[in-house]
Amino acid sequence: MISAGNDIVALNSHSARAGSKRFYSKILCDPELVLYTRQMRLVLPLYQYVWLIWSVKESVYKFQQQNNPLLRFAPKKMMVQNMLLREDRAGLSENSGNETMEWENDRCCHCTIISHDQVFYTRSFICSDYIHTVANSHPCFDNISWSVRQIAQTDYHTQSGEVRSFLLEQLRDIFPGTPLEIGKHAAGYPLLLNNGSAMPVPLSFTHDEQFIAYSFNLPPGNR
Amino acid sequence: MDLETLIPVYFFQNLRIMDRKAILEELKKVLAPYTVSKAMLDSINEQTDLIRDLRINSASLVDIIIDAEEKYNIEFDAESIEKITSVGTCIDIIVEKMNQRV
Numbered sequence: 001m002i003s004a005g006n007d008i009v010a011l012n013s014h015s016a017r018a019g020s021k022r023f024y025s026k027i028l029c030d031p032e033l034v035l036y037t038r039q040m041r042l043v044l045p046l047y048q049y050v051w052l053i054w055s056v057k058e059s060v061y062k063f064q065q066q067n068n069p070l071l072r073f074a075p076k077k078m079m080v081q082n083m084l085l086r087e088d089r090a091g092l093s094e095n096s097g098n099e100t101m102e103w104e105n106d107r108c109c110h111c112t113i114i115s116h117d118q119v120f121y122t123r124s125f126i127c128s129d130y131i132h133t134v135a136n137s138h139p140c141f142d143n144i145s146w147s148v149r150q151i152a153q154t155d156y157h158t159q160s161g162e163v164r165s166f167l168l169e170q171l172r173d174i175f176p177g178t179p180l181e182i183g184k185h186a187a188g189y190p191l192l193l194n195n196g197s198a199m200p201v202p203l204s205f206t207h208d209e210q211f212i213a214y215s216f217n218l219p220p221g222n223r
Numbered sequence: 224m225d226l227e228t229l230i231p232v233y234f235f236q237n238l239r240i241m242d243r244k245a246i247l248e249e250l251k252k253v254l255a256p257y258t259v260s261k262a263m264l265d266s267i268n269e270q271t272d273l274i275r276d277l278r279i280n281s282a283s284l285v286d287i288i289i290d291a292e293e294k295y296n297i298e299f300d301a302e303s304i305e306k307i308t309s310v311g312t313c314i315d316i317i318v319e320k321m322n323q324r325v
Contacts, residue, residue: 074305
């Protein structure tokens with residue numbers, strides 16, 4: 001399945017609400033709670049773990065929705081099977097498209113997740129300010145590019161405009177001279193257009209508060 | 224159908240419509256803190272899409288569900304949450320869960 005999905009969660013004072021049982025009971029399946037109490041509670045506070053799981057599920061939902069526009073986001077129908085949290089920065093250096101700002105103590109988390117009987121893989125970048133997750137249907141992320149940027153204004157129109165400009169900056173380097181535009185499929189996901197025709201480059205946008213991010217799937221033959 | 228049979232049918236149909244209108248008005252108050260599109264909030268109807276029209280993000284949708292659960296003393300299960308796309312589907316589930324409680 002060729003698609004794209006990513007999600008960012010700004011970690012601010014409001015995000016601590018995810019530590020309440022009423023909130024996380026809508027997101028986490030029972031085995032994911034067990035995973036936290038047995039393993040992850042030593043490395044992440046509960047609210048960060050909840051947003052990490054949220055971000056993983058939302059990015060996979062966006063990935064799947066491009067192939068199944070009728071799909072609805074149902075976090076408790078998706079289950080994280082494996083979670084590997086790395087304290088080093090190796091995950092950040094593996095992708096040349098990643099221009100994520102340098103943060104202290106950030107971590108890369110690799111997950112395997114089942115959603116609607118299909119297996120997906122995610123990579124999440126966790127720092128004190130945000131969690132950003134990128135999804136793929138294959139454990140190798142060589143074809144996936146992504147990036148995060150911090151912006152000054154946080155209103156919806158600014159976020160939406162800035163994330164599109166940010167992606168087009170990157171894609172114009174890859175497709176020089178091509179009149180690229182961003183369109184929207186009737187189902188709501190973004191499309192890369194060349195003279196009004198959709199290009200076979202799946203895209204995904206996300207923004208939350210002062211953070212904007214994208215991912216796209218570009219096999220080497222298309223570069 | 225005679226008049227005696229018709230009156231209760233009309234009465235209960237009308238009551239059901241009024242209940243949905245009342246829930247819609249209350250839902251506006253629940254939705255208000257989470258939407259950036261205040262103008263759209265004033266003109267919402269049952270067809271209004273929560274994400275596309277009101278630009279409510281999916282994390283805020285969870286907060287709205289929690290607020291609605293508290294307001295109506297009901298619980299949205301995973302199946303119900305998946306069905307929520309518009310104001311109308313949200314009202315459907317609130318009515319269904321309230322009826323289950325009776």
